[in-house]
Amino acid sequence: MTITRLVGLPFAIALLLPQSADRKIERTPIERLQAKVDVVSVPNLAPSELAGQYTNSSEEVIKSIPPMGSEKLFVFPDRTYIFTFAADIPPETISDKGRWTLNGDVLRLESDKDVTWKSKRVERQYIVVRRRGHDNELFLVGLDWSLAYFEKHANSDPGFRFLLNSLKRERPISAKESEPLKKRLIKEMWQPEFYQTWFNQRVTWKYGTEGLAWRTPIKDPHGQDEYQLILQPLWAVEGGVLALEIVVARPQQPDVNILGQREDGIEYPFVITVKELEKGLANSKFGAVRTLHADDIALNVTVEHFRLGKGLGSGSTYCSKCNNLQELSIRIIVKTREKESVKK
Numbered sequence: 001m002t003i004t005r006l007v008g009l010p011f012a013i014a015l016l017l018p019q020s021a022d023r024k025i026e027r028t029p030i031e032r033l034q035a036k037v038d039v040v041s042v043p044n045l046a047p048s049e050l051a052g053q054y055t056n057s058s059e060e061v062i063k064s065i066p067p068m069g070s071e072k073l074f075v076f077p078d079r080t081y082i083f084t085f086a087a088d089i090p091p092e093t094i095s096d097k098g099r100w101t102l103n104g105d106v107l108r109l110e111s112d113k114d115v116t117w118k119s120k121r122v123e124r125q126y127i128v129v130r131r132r133g134h135d136n137e138l139f140l141v142g143l144d145w146s147l148a149y150f151e152k153h154a155n156s157d158p159g160f161r162f163l164l165n166s167l168k169r170e171r172p173i174s175a176k177e178s179e180p181l182k183k184r185l186i187k188e189m190w191q192p193e194f195y196q197t198w199f200n201q202r203v204t205w206k207y208g209t210e211g212l213a214w215r216t217p218i219k220d221p222h223g224q225d226e227y228q229l230i231l232q233p234l235w236a237v238e239g240g241v242l243a244l245e246i247v248v249a250r251p252q253q254p255d256v257n258i259l260g261q262r263e264d265g266i267e268y269p270f271v272i273t274v275k276e277l278e279k280g281l282a283n284s285k286f287g288a289v290r291t292l293h294a295d296d297i298a299l300n301v302t303v304e305h306f307r308l309g310k311g312l313g314s315g316s317t318y319c320s321k322c323n324n325l326q327e328l329s330i331r332i333i334v335k336t337r338e339k340e341s342v343k344k
Contacts, residue, residue: 054167
């Protein structure tokens with residue numbers, strides 16, 4: 001019996017060791033922070049205790065380096081919030097607002113329904129911490145991307161990097177001042193059209209000497225999305241422009257119109273034809289004003305002016321009485337689509 005026990009015990013340990021070595025224990029956000037900087041979690045605060053103006057760059061950072069911009073998160077004691085952003089251009093505006101919840105040491109933000117754009121500067125979750133020995137301060141560190149960025153760049157000066165990658169509470173906000181402050185911010189900084197509009201211009205395509213396409217890049221003013229906006233002439237087989245196609249294309253797929261793919265014999269709202277211009281846009285299936293959708297953007301297109309010329313084809317197929325398109329002016333407004341209109 002003694003021999004059996006002595007032999008069996010090492011064998012059991014040997015079986016267990018590979019499982020323990022292979023198992024990866026995922027560290028919590030506070031453990032990831034503490035691996036770089038001496039901070040402690042601040043959980044379960046009452047709304048009045050958490051409320052305040054949280055800022056990046058904080059006054060502490062500005063003493064060392066000039067600010068490149070300013071992000072402010074106003075956390076109100078009634079569980080609402082307003083997030084503002086400012087740089088040299090544009091002026092300070094509200095880029096997000098909504099309601100917050102606190103689960104332990106994690107603050108969660110949920111946008112209001114009238115914030116119809118993607119607030120790409122705002123993270124949805126933040127951990128609430130303070131530096132050890134600083135009992136009266138509070139910091140918010142974003143869990144969507146700021147924490148990972150801090151870990152990657154914190155080797156040389158983790159203390160200062162922590163300040164750069166967090167929102168520091170500069171002052172508390174009392175229940176008494178909460179409503180007047182909120183009303184002032186909404187009145188002075190609520191400009192939703194600024195965050196929604198990508199492009200707003202009157203564009204004129206002209207045949208000129210070669211009938212080339214018109215094109216320009218359009219970019220999300222507060223994100224990374226980018227497309228090519230193109231007015232592409234569609235030619236008759238033997239010569240002459242019969243229509244103008246509005247194209248929205250991804251940079252990596254310039255020949256694919258994400259507004260839709262054309263098939264012969266079918267009318268499309270993103271194609272403006274000589275035929276419908278001849279009959280009058282009031283009698284057109286799609287009219288002079290059209291709304292088009294692609295991915296998360298909407299295009300409002302208004303036909304303002306056009307000029308037709310005579311002659312299509314060449315040689316034996318030439319039609320001297322047939323109209324061709326010489327010029328077309330349209331107003332194009334590109335905006336972020338309303339959230340409820342974007343298909344899931």
